[in-house]
Amino acid sequence: MNWLQWLVWGFSGTVILTSILAASQGFGMTRMNIPYLLGTIFTPSRDKAKLIGFLLHFANGWIFALIYVAMFHAFGLATWWFGALIGIIQAIFVLTMLLPIMPALHPRMANEQYGPTVVRQLEPPGFLGLHYGIRTPISVLIAHAIFGVILGAFYVVK
Amino acid sequence: MSTEPPKIQDYAIIGDGRSAALISNRGSIDWLCWPRFDSPSIFGAILDPEVGGSWSIRPERERKVSRRYLDNTNVLETTFACDSLKIVLTDFMSVTSEQNKQNRLWPEHELVRQVRCEGGDADVIVEFNPRLGYGRIAPKIDRVGKLGWRFGLGTHVYTLRADGDLDCFKQSSSMGTLAKLRLKAGKSIAFSLNFSEEGPAVLPPLGNSAAERLQLTSDWWRVWIAQSNYCGPYERHVVRSALVLKLLSxxxxxxxxxxxxxxxxxxxxxxxxxDYRFAWLRDAAFTVHTLFGLGYKDDAKAFVNWLLHATNLTRPQLRVTYDVFGERPLRECELQHFSGHRGSRPVRIGNAASEQSQLDIYGEVVEAVCYFFGKEEPDHEMQKMLRQYGEYVCDHWTEPDNGMWEERDKLRHYTHSRLMCWVTLDRLIEMHQCGRIRGFSIDKFRKQRAAIRREIEEHAWSKKLGAYAQACGDDVVDASILLLAYHRFEDASSDRMQQSHARIRQRLVPRLGLVHRNEQSKNRREGAFALCSFWETDFLAHCGRADEAHEVYEAVLTFANDVGLFAEEIDPETGDALGNFPQAFTHLGVINAALTLRDIEEGGNSMRRTS
Structure with missing residues (x-):
């Protein structure tokens, strides 16, 4: 495994993924804000949460990139389309499995069964993240596919 | 309940320093724009009761209404009373300090309405009828389990929650959602309308948590008011006006x-x-005087920083208005689908005045900045900006413009514009003499200042009127002439100023305390311009007629509505409020005139004269 390439392209992919999601927010496609969601696990302060979440998000990017790299090595294949395919699979997993169970994982997220409490006040994302905007799945899919494209296109399996 | 739509003075305001809502004395929110003052409306019934949208909470049967703000806050309390039965509606937008926001999740925007029943059981009607995009979109409202009712547009999401059961909401074809609630004596129910666009919404719980947010909100307003150092006459009115200004910032x-x-x-x-949902540079000097006069140095600093940021991109040319981030306001257009407030059409958004030429704003900005820096020396960049304004005025003061009243018919050589060009150069020369600004030809500025003075004294003085006129060479009476004394161009007790005031009294004052801005506006059957009454107060105070100044001031204060708010104008016949509401310029006038009266009473000169 090429550790330097993993670090460089994992970081680059995360930068692009974050930029796509931030741009989607800016253009009114989604309210999905991953750094904010991650950060509020640790603090209720909006500003601090964004900063902590941003750092965690990059750490996550490297961890996920490691999984992508492991897949490239397992299949002996690292191409842009294979990276994109893994990205789409990951996005589908996030949208259909992870987001709906977020209220159970996140200590500050409210859920539809019990309503908000003093601690749990964050709006849950719902199935496919649709509570954060009807176009949320599209931006999540595109962002993850491009994350995979970058890793697949530039990571070299030796 | 009356079927007549509410009048302008029937409204009160609540806000959170980013947006504001107007609530009628019938318990209906008829105006709310989120997330900014100039965003499209969610509730716009004030401009069209049919399609604008509103959120009403009211007793089923008609009752006597009284309103007040909780002491030193912008938390509104409306009481509907009949015999021993009272329904108390408390409205506020949640605000708290940045420090408190570090310890808890806080919504981007939240409007809380709490209704409490005292002295018996009562039926309360809740009608929730949002219309997004200035009434164009009737949103589909979805139930989201225990998270309340949700609707949205794009990534804007609105959530309505209550600490009672919202299942009683019935979808009605024309009126959105409707509920009838039975409230037992001593019980209350709270509603929270929440807005989010930045990220996942924060949905604060109600019950005790809503009571805590009411306390935090009240505390925040009270802490802010406690920073004021005002001690003098008419304190109640000064405090309310300061709270209005804070709401509009x-x-x-x-x-x-x-x-x-x-x-x-x-x-x-x-x-x-x-459309007045923008910031006018004209208000700058007045605003800085007021904020400093009350002791709000941080607010004055924030305002001047905005002023410098906003003007940075266009200088040395200045726009008349900017949006809250210093950008060009929306292009003016008409909302044809709105019938207008009590049939007053067209309804406009955006403001074409931003494209006008108004030379007076240079004087306003220079005076505000000079006042702000006081005895300190402005930094290099600031000095450069001030010099540019001085040079611009030297090159352009002879040109006609649209003037402070933003007349759209033709350009004129307005006396007030000339006056403010004079102020620009006068204040810069003053600063130069004190060694606070360098790098321009003082002789050139002095020469131009003298030329402007000559122009005003020779051409703005109308022999026919025996008074200063609205514009050089005409014979129209205009209340802005009183500002010749305010800005120290001429002494208030001079013969010319006394004669000009007498002419204003004769032609523009329909009754004590009310002053039309000029003869054109009077002929157009506009109301009296509330700010002009405060100019007259200031003028009288400065020419040694303090008793008359108090009389005028007290007379105009009687035209405030039941919670102390002023619109832009006042109908001289009915006393009704006219124009956008509440109006910062008018409330600045309330405070400035009170500061002048206080200073004169204390035997000193008014604040601005010693600056």
Missing amino acids: YAPSGAIVAAPTTSLPERVGGDLNW
């Missing part, structure tokens, strides 16, 4: 919008309907 940038509304008419049924 956009906290993230420091800008202060002229009013939170658009197209409330200057003549009911007429077409003098403008």
Whole structure:
């Protein structure tokens, strides 16, 4: 495994993924804000949460990139389309499995069964993240596919 | 309940330093724009009761209404009373300190309405009828389990929650959602409307948590008011006006919008309907005087920083208005689908005045900045900016413009514009003499200042009127002439100023305390311009007629509504409020005139004269 390439392209992919999601927010496609969601696990302060979440998000990017790299090595294949395919699979997993169970994982997220409490006040994302905007799945899919494209296109399996 | 739509003075305001809502004395929110003052409306019934949208909470049976703000806050309390039964409606937008926001999740915007029943059981009607995009979109409202009712547009999401059961909400074809609640004596129910666009919404719980947010909100307003050092006459009115100004300031940038509304008419049924949800440079000097005069140095600093940021891109040319982030306001257009407030069409959004030429604003900005820096020396960049304004005025003061009243018919050589060009150069020369600014030809500025003085004294003085006229060479009476004394161009007790005031009294004062801005506005059957009454107060105080000044001031205060708010104008016949509401310029006038009266009473000169 090429550790330097993993670090460089994992970081680059995360930068692009974050930029796509931030741009989607800016253009009114989604309210999905991953750094904010991650950060509020640790603090209720909006500003601090964004900063902590941003750092965690990059750490996550490297961890996920490691999984992508492991897949490239397992299949002996690292191409842009294979990276994109893994990205789409990951996005589908996030949208259909992870987001709906977020209220159970996140200590500050409210859920539809019990309503908000003093601690749990964050709006849950719902199935496919649709509570954060009807176009949320599209931006999540595109962002993850491009994350995979970058890793697949530039990571070299030796 | 009356079927007549509420009048302008029937409204009160609540806000969170980013947006504001107007609530009628019938318990209906008829105006709310989120997330900013100039965003499209969610509730716009004030401009069209049929399609604008509203959120009403009221008793089923008609009751006597009284309103007040909780002491030193912008938390509104409306009481509907009948015999021993009382229904108390408390409305506020949640605000708290940045420090408190570090310890808890806090919604981007939240409006809380708490209704409490005292002295017996009562039926309360709740009608929730949001219309997004200035009434164009009737949103589909979805139930989201225990998270309440949700609707949205794009990534804007609105959530309505209550600490009672919202299942009793019935979808009605024309009126959105409707509920009838039975409230037992001593019980209360709270509603929270929440807005989010930045990220996942924060949905604060109700019950005790809503009571805590009410306390935090009240505390925040009270802490802010406690920073004021005002001690003098008419304190109640000064405090209310300061609270209005704070409501109209956009906290993230420091800008202060002229009013939170658009197209409330200057003549009911007429077409003098403008969008005031922007910041006017004209208010700058007045605003800085006021904030400093009350001791709000941080707010004054925030405002001046906004001023410098906003003007940075266009200087040395200045725009008349900017949005809260210093950008060009929306292009003016008409909302044809709105019938207008009490039939006053058209309803406009955006403001074409931003493209006008108004030379007086240079004087306003220079005076505000000079006042702000006081005895300190402005930094290099600031000095450069001030020099540029001085040079611009030297090159352009002879040109006609649209003037401070933003007349759209033709350009004129307005006396007030000349005066403010004189102020620009006068204040810069003063600063130069004190060694606070360098790098320009003092002789050139002195020469131009003298030329402007000559122009005003020779051409703005009308022999026919025996008074200063609105513009050089004409014979129109205009209340802005009183500002010749305010800005120290001429002494208030001079013969010319006394004669000019007498002419204003004769032609522009329909009754004590009310002053039309000029003869054109009087002929157009507009109301009296409330700010002009405060100019007259100031003028009388400065020419040694303090008793008359108090009389005028007290007379105009009687035209405030039941919770102390002023619009832009006042109908001289009915006393009704006219124009956008509440109006920052008018409330600045309330405070400035009170400061002058206080200073004169204390035997000193008024604040601005010693600056």
